[in-house]
Amino acid sequence: MSSRGEKHMVRSVVGYPRDLIGVKLLGSPYVVGQEALDKRSYLDIRYPLEDGVLREYSERDIEVARHLLSHVIEVAKPKPNEEICAIIGVPARASGANKSLLLNIAQEMMDMALVISEPFMVAYGQGKLVNALVIDIGAGTVDLSALKGTLPEAEDQATLTRAGNFVDERLMALIEERYPEVQINTHVTCAIKEENSFVGDNGKSIKVELRADGKPGTYDVTDQVQAACESLVPEIIETAENLIRSFPPEHQSDVLKNIVMAGGGSRIKGLASFIAEKLSTFGEVQVTTVADPTFDGSAGALKLAQELPPDYWDQLGDLIA
Numbered sequence: 001m002s003s004r005g006e007k008h009m010v011r012s013v014v015g016y017p018r019d020l021i022g023v024k025l026l027g028s029p030y031v032v033g034q035e036a037l038d039k040r041s042y043l044d045i046r047y048p049l050e051d052g053v054l055r056e057y058s059e060r061d062i063e064v065a066r067h068l069l070s071h072v073i074e075v076a077k078p079k080p081n082e083e084i085c086a087i088i089g090v091p092a093r094a095s096g097a098n099k100s101l102l103l104n105i106a107q108e109m110m111d112m113a114l115v116i117s118e119p120f121m122v123a124y125g126q127g128k129l130v131n132a133l134v135i136d137i138g139a140g141t142v143d144l145s146a147l148k149g150t151l152p153e154a155e156d157q158a159t160l161t162r163a164g165n166f167v168d169e170r171l172m173a174l175i176e177e178r179y180p181e182v183q184i185n186t187h188v189t190c191a192i193k194e195e196n197s198f199v200g201d202n203g204k205s206i207k208v209e210l211r212a213d214g215k216p217g218t219y220d221v222t223d224q225v226q227a228a229c230e231s232l233v234p235e236i237i238e239t240a241e242n243l244i245r246s247f248p249p250e251h252q253s254d255v256l257k258n259i260v261m262a263g264g265g266s267r268i269k270g271l272a273s274f275i276a277e278k279l280s281t282f283g284e285v286q287v288t289t290v291a292d293p294t295f296d297g298s299a300g301a302l303k304l305a306q307e308l309p310p311d312y313w314d315q316l317g318d319l320i321a
């Protein structure tokens, strides 16, 4: 999201042609985002930010990240000679080395860049800066942040590496185990999840069309979807409990009523009440889901960028200018 009103969602994937035929088909040396996935049959697909940060440090990986970042800037349509200042969301517990690697790449194409933990961006956008807990369920990580009226310290935050991608893997394994004859891959699995995700008993049954030996057939995947989605919950609960306990006792009941869920994974049906139920031994619990799980974090970052101008950004976190 930009201060000029641009708003785009770019999947963090870059595709490169496998050979000259691919170059001819693609008409360019690489493509970024959904187009790369759509054409994956003849592209090498790379996910430079798979775990929310740069994974590896090889020159090749950095090059892929560079292609992704420059594409993101391009879709924001900056005017020539305009200053580009960006806030980049990273997992709550991203390492210093990871953050500086990302900033080094950003520096090549931006005038100023700041990395901030994603759940803090959400909290800022929602105005939940004190006695609140944010749970941001993304693809590579689930990030939790306890808001205590200051910038969260390392111990106020947690990053779990079982998130949306983990649910996809789990779901695929469970479907393969139950129906060994079907042909399935992670893209199909992810689509099934996004269409049908739920936790708790909702009484509905989920039937999907899959292929076995080239022939389509209808398969019931209700139990598999439920189990895969619920597999995230125990770790989230345990971490949330620890963060809630880190507040002064007199504030803990406020925090319990001020839990905010964000990120694509917060679209899992029934998740807010499922989590509230699991925490209910601590007292009255209210878990809300942000209105727009895709853009809420960016909206928070943009708000922060506009309310606290770039001159002050060095007080907010790791910065490159």
Ligand SMILES: Nc1ncnc2c1ncn2[C@@H]1O[C@H](COP(=O)(O)OP(=O)(O)OP(=O)(O)O)[C@@H](O)[C@H]1O
Pocket (backbone or CB within 6 Å): 051, 052, 118, 137, 138, 139, 140, 141, 142, 163, 164, 165, 190, 193, 194, 195, 197, 262, 263, 264, 265, 266, 267, 268, 269, 293, 294
């Ligand atoms: N309806 C849905 N049900 C379950 N999961 C969903 C749904 N819609 C999207 N997701 C999942 O949400 C994840 C993407 O969420 P989000 O866009 O918040 O992640 P991200 O910010 O890119 O990742 P990260 O925070 O790890 O860097 C993906 O795993 C996606 O499959």
Ligand SMILES: [Mg+2]
Pocket (backbone or CB within 6 Å): 118, 136, 137, 138, 139, 263, 297
């Ligand atoms: Mg995220």
